[in-house]
Amino acid sequence: MTRKLRNNFLLTIFVTLYCSLSFAAQIRKVVVFDLNGVLISVSRGKIGFTAAMRAGNLFDALVHMKELAGAKKPLFAILNQIGQSHEYPPCDETGTPLPAALSELQAGTMRCADVVAAAQPIIDRELARGNLFASEFQATFIRELIGVTFDPQQFVAACEPIKEGIRLLRSLAARDDVAILILSNFESEEFALLRQKNSMCSIFNRIPLENCIISGAFQHPYFTKPHPNVFEYLVTLCQGRYPGIRAEDIIFLDDQEENVAAAQQRGICTCRITDKKSYRCAAKLLAEEHGIAVKAK
Secondary structure (H helix, E strand, O other), X not given: OOHXXXXXXXXXXXXXXXXXXXXXXXXXEXXXXXXXXXXXXXXXXXXXXXXXXXXXXXXXXXXXXXXXXOOHHHHHHHHOOOOOXXXXXXXXXXXXXXXXXXXXXXXXXXXXXXXXXXXXXXXXXHHHHOOOOOOHHHHHHHHHHHHHHOOHHHXXXXXXXXXXXXXXXXXXXXXXXXXXXXXXXXXXXXXHHHHHOHHHHHHHOOOOHHHEEEHHHOOXXXXXXXXXXXXXXXXXXXXXXXXXXXXXXXXXXXXXXXXXXXXXXXXXXXEEOOXXXXXXXXXXXXXXXXXXXXXXX
């Protein structure tokens, strides 16, 4: 390599590093989105309908409508017999801890196919005992519901972006002083499929993979929200990547009360998303407390 080429090469490296450092120094706030419930929604109706059609037909579903509506309790009873419960279990929208199998799945310590396989003999055993299910049709429905829910293709097919969340994300992505991350309890195979779904381009064209913190990728029982380790990791990551960022410069948007409370314990600014109005509240918080003017409608 000639001296001129070597000097040009070194100059290129210097300029690249300088630009990278300059860009990092411009980041003054980090907005962290949850996925499910904030940026995307999962159509439980679509999943339930698919399972009901597999269990019988539309007439059967109508006849046994009450049993279908009451399937959550026996479903959770089955899934709680698979895997181990966690010290800080993920919760559903009502604050009810998710069954052990779902905790294991989101932690990456169990795969979807493992859950489906483990559930079959448990359903057979409970059906023989005759205590858990309201009828044989309910047992068949729950068997199919587990099959659909834990089929990554079927699950991702039921996912769609939330327009209010996308609108807020788009407005934030237009700024060069704000970094955007995703922090989500999500199974890794399902997340990979989700990123490939055409309707999700509005999310993942704006948030690169390296900015997505997905619980399933860590394969560890202590790395699902609301475990304190998750938020300690988030703060450490942001401070290492964006110089000068403090915990209070991180704004975390999540739909679960337990996750929001755990983030607050670490000093992170939070906004709970529970309905369409919540996005306007988030925009107001960003503008009034963090000087970030964005559009949420």
